[in-house]
Amino acid sequence: MNINEIKKEFPIFDNKIQNNDLVYLDSANSSQKPRVVVDRIYDFYTKEFSNVGRSIHYLAVAATNMYENTRVSVQKYINAKDKDEIVFTKGATEAINLVASTYGQKYLKSGDEVLLTELEHHSNYVPWHYLRKSKGVKIEFADVNNDGEVTLESIEKKITSKTKMIAVTHLSNVTGAILPIKEITRLAHSKNIPVLVDGCQGAPHFKLDMQDLDCDFYAISCHKMYGPTGLGILYAKKYWLEELPPYQGGGGMIGDVKKEGITYGDLPNKYEAGTMQTAQVIAFNESIKFLNNIGIENIMKHESELINYGQEILRKNNSVKLIGNPKNKGGVLSFTLDGIHPHDIATILDEDGVAIRAGHHCCQVLHDKLGIPASARASLGIYNTKEDFDKLNEAINKCKKIFNTK
Secondary structure (H helix, E strand, C coil): CCHHHHHCCCHHHHCEECCEECEECECCCCCCCCHHHHHHHHHHHHHHCCCCCCCCCHHHHHHHHHHHHHHHHHHHHHCCCCHHHEEEECCHHHHHHHHHHHHHHHHCCCCCEEEEECCCCHHHCHHHHHHHHHHCCEEEEECCCCCCCCCHHHHHHHCCCCEEEEEEECECCCCCEECCHHHHHHHHHHCCCCEEEECCCCCCCCCCCHHHHCCCEEEEEHHHCCCCCCCEEEEECHHHHHHCCCCCCCCCCEEEEECCEEEECCCCHHHCCCCCCHHHHHHHHHHHHHHHHHCHHHHHHHHHHHHHHHHHHHHCCCCEEECCCCCCECCEEEEEECCECHHHHHHHHHHCCEECEEECCCCHHHHHHHCCCCEEEEECCCCCCHHHHHHHHHHHHHHHHHCCCC
């Protein structure tokens, strides 16, 4: 696998950032886009555009077929049992909101408990908080340990007879900890508890097999998978999509509309109300092809070697404090520097063309637990190299020199 050749597929790297070559270490925020994805959006809008699922003219039928082809591609990529278990949303945030809203509406009552972890992104906390406010649902948090992990044992300790949903991240966007999803699901199902997985950080980096993981719901953010913004995917077992009520009402999700009442459309149309993001869905098929052509196993091997190198080089740098040391770790390195605010770190690194993120990364609960207001974060994509981490380290040293720290 030639990373330099792969990097050439991304037009963004043809540009200079503040007169420097771009070192992009912010893929946990959003990945860059390969040319095939950008070109596919342009071609669709200029040569093939039509709305889907409405008209019967040539363009409409062709667009609908391409839209549905992506659904099949996603089904195969994540090894879902049925293409109707794939619901397109405007993002992973909406996917999780869809589940929290519909499941909460039908199944949750005052005093019922939803179990999260202290690692969760706000998108897998706030939707459940709404149910806490509106229905009196209680939220429990499995503890994170000193290595930045949430173990199966910590999950099990917080399960009670009132636990009605377990919602967890696949990979922490702060510590990089990979949670044992299959084992968590097995434990939950032994107690008849469904499991939702926030797969935003997992989907771009892991070989996914929904039938093997056996979770009930899995949320995916397409813009983190080298795809367009404004698009997400909810995988949900067919049983749940049949049982849960619709999330939104409008065109496309109905069966029959009469004054006396309304019936809803077949799956997955029941959950895809209104005009869908057709261009993004069609272009995402190119993202899947791109990943398949490289091979997810090759990506996993490359990123594992890279994150180990990054950890090693930053551990040798005085003043750098890495956040978390999980046994199973994905492509995220969060850190602090003694005496320098993370926002200042990111600003100075940007002057050298090194793009990282600084802040609480939408994980305030975790940062409160760590006793820090914010952290700096470097995160990986397929286009990163060891040289990128060397440049990161050099830029950190420049930052320390500016602030006169050791």
